[in-house]
Amino acid sequence: xxxxxxxxxxxxxxxxxxxxxxxxxxxxxxxxxxxxxxxxxxxxxxxxxxxxxxxxxxxxxxxxxxxxxxxxxxxxxxxxxxxxxxxxxxxxxxxxxxxxxxxxxxxxxxxxxxxxxxxxxxxxxxxxxxxxxxxxxxxxxxxxxxxxxxxxxxxxxxxxxxxxxxxxxxxxxxxxxxxxxxxxxxxxxxxxxxxxxxxxxxxxxxxxxxxxxxxx
Numbered sequence: 001x002x003x004x005x006x007x008x009x010x011x012x013x014x015x016x017x018x019x020x021x022x023x024x025x026x027x028x029x030x031x032x033x034x035x036x037x038x039x040x041x042x043x044x045x046x047x048x049x050x051x052x053x054x055x056x057x058x059x060x061x062x063x064x065x066x067x068x069x070x071x072x073x074x075x076x077x078x079x080x081x082x083x084x085x086x087x088x089x090x091x092x093x094x095x096x097x098x099x100x101x102x103x104x105x106x107x108x109x110x111x112x113x114x115x116x117x118x119x120x121x122x123x124x125x126x127x128x129x130x131x132x133x134x135x136x137x138x139x140x141x142x143x144x145x146x147x148x149x150x151x152x153x154x155x156x157x158x159x160x161x162x163x164x165x166x167x168x169x170x171x172x173x174x175x176x177x178x179x180x181x182x183x184x185x186x187x188x189x190x191x192x193x194x195x196x197x198x199x200x201x202x203x204x205x206x207x208x209x210x211x212x213x214x215x216x
Contacts (some may be wrong), residue, residue: 009080015144020163021107021131023186025090025122025207031083032187035065038077043073058190061167063131065187081110086120086159087185089207094125098212104128106148106161108138108168128152139168146178162210164188170200 022028036054040047042141050152053071054064069076094103103126107113113131130148132138149156152181156177163181165188173180173189174197182200193199205208 004068012126012159014101014160016104016152016179018104018106018159018161020110020161020165021085021105021113023095023118023164023188024162024183025087026084026120026193027087028084030085031067031080032192032212033148034083035077035078036068039068039074040074041063041074042074042077046127051073055145055187055190059192061191061194062180074144079110081116082172086122087207088213090120091122091125091205092124092209097214098125102127102152102154104130106144106169108132108165139165140172142172144178145172145178149176166193166198166200171197174200175191179214181210183207186189 001146019020019025033051037047040050043050047108050068050072057064057067066076068140069152097103099195105117105126105128107130109116109131111133113134114123114129114150117126117129123129128151130144130151132144135144138144139145145161146195149159152159160179160181161169161173164183164185166182170180170182179202180200181202184203186207191198202213204213
């Protein structure tokens with residue numbers, strides 16, 4: 001999609017903006033590097049080798065951290081949630097957008113997502129949290145999107161999904177009839193779009209770029 005087509009988001013008919021959490025509002029870089037270091041330690045392989053192999057897998061639209069474990073015959077290390085931190089622009093983005101739109105979360109997260117968002121100081125901008133652990137269903141299953149839209153009392157065409165993962169966020173939201181924004185952060189930025197279902201309506205590199213695209 002050309003950059004000329006991505007100048008401004010005019011979505012006067014949208015009522016809800018739904019965000020993913022990991023690599024969308026929360027920077028997971030340290031957590032991913034920690035996991036890959038754990039894989040390197042368990043496999044007795046230099047970290048740089050593991051990292052380079054994982055990146056190569058992500059660039060093939062594969063789950064690098066999971067598949068690198070299978071390749072080296074080690075168990076998937078635990079996720080170090082304590083390594084997660086807000087992106088610098090998360091607060092500003094949510095603060096501004098929440099004045100005009102309802103804000104929701106649709107995310108694959110462990111138990112306690114609302115509490116973690118509260119601890120990071122952003123729950124006050126969020127009207128609805130739909131997380132996989134509490135709902136018993138994970139993205140890309142369309143049911144988690146249906147749950148979110150039902151509780152928001154929002155039609156798909158009046159909702160926009162912002163996420164870093166083409167497979168988990170963009171494809172299912174497109175199929176639901178939601179508008180979509182691919183935020184190219186984290187390892188998800190390496191995805192290569194191969195078909196119409198994978199093409200987001202808009203692409204941005206960070207949250208400030210997202211904010212600046214909205215028609216004020």
